[in-house]
Amino acid sequence: MIRSKKLAASQVHRRSGIILGWTTGVEWRLNLAVIDINQFKNFRLQGGFIITDIELTDDPIVDAIGREAIAQTQTIAGRFRLFIRSGLSEEELSITLYHEILEAASVAIANPPAGVMDFNEADFERAAHDAHKRWGNASPANLDLLLHFHGFRGQ
Amino acid sequence: MVDRDKIQFDLIKLLNGERLLRLTEPQSGLALEKKLAPSDAVVRQKEKLLGAFQAALALVELSAV
Numbered sequence: 001m002i003r004s005k006k007l008a009a010s011q012v013h014r015r016s017g018i019i020l021g022w023t024t025g026v027e028w029r030l031n032l033a034v035i036d037i038n039q040f041k042n043f044r045l046q047g048g049f050i051i052t053d054i055e056l057t058d059d060p061i062v063d064a065i066g067r068e069a070i071a072q073t074q075t076i077a078g079r080f081r082l083f084i085r086s087g088l089s090e091e092e093l094s095i096t097l098y099h100e101i102l103e104a105a106s107v108a109i110a111n112p113p114a115g116v117m118d119f120n121e122a123d124f125e126r127a128a129h130d131a132h133k134r135w136g137n138a139s140p141a142n143l144d145l146l147l148h149f150h151g152f153r154g155q
Numbered sequence: 156m157v158d159r160d161k162i163q164f165d166l167i168k169l170l171n172g173e174r175l176l177r178l179t180e181p182q183s184g185l186a187l188e189k190k191l192a193p194s195d196a197v198v199r200q201k202e203k204l205l206g207a208f209q210a211a212l213a214l215v216e217l218s219a220v
Binding site for chain 2: 106
């Protein structure tokens with residue numbers, strides 16, 4: 001598992017954007033240099049959820065009474081659709097993805113794991129920051145790790 | 156009681172940092188929304204909202220008979 005140590009060396013595979021790095025000890029990390037939104041589409045997550053769509057949009061996300069949003073996650077029957085304002089930094093986008101998926105999964109099911117039952121907004125945000133520190137940029141595999149870490153099980 | 160799988164849950168993060176939870180039943184178009192209290196557990200707030208939403212849906216179904 002990854003800890004926040006400095007990488008002693010790293011290699012970047014240019015075509016895939018994958019970074020493989022070695023820490024000073026035996027730890028390692030495998031990460032994507034850039035978050036490719038398309039990799040999430042139709043990915044099946046722990047808990048049986050499916051991300052059917054993610055859109056990064058330049059257009060304001062505005063509701064019927066004019067309120068502007070920076071992110072919106074729709075869930076119906078365990079299927080997620082995410083809309084996120086573009087212009088976020090790589091780190092902000094990663095943390096937003098971790099946060100949206102964990103909170104949406106917790107809200108979507110009748111009996112969420114005990115680990116998230118008492119989470120308020122700050123707890124979800126903290127969990128998202130911790131996930132980003134622990135596993136790096138959000139990826140389908142890392143979102144799966146996040147859900148598993150917080151007690152979601154099954155496909 | 157309406158099948159939970161037919162309810163759409165929308166989590167919305169506003170520009171000012173506030174979080175909204177909106178429940179929608181697509182067939183009737185009924186929607187109910189709540190601004191989430193930042194210090195309260197999200198799951199419990201959702202359960203309360205869902206209870207109110209299901210009661211409202213039952214009223215809509217009764218009025219349609």
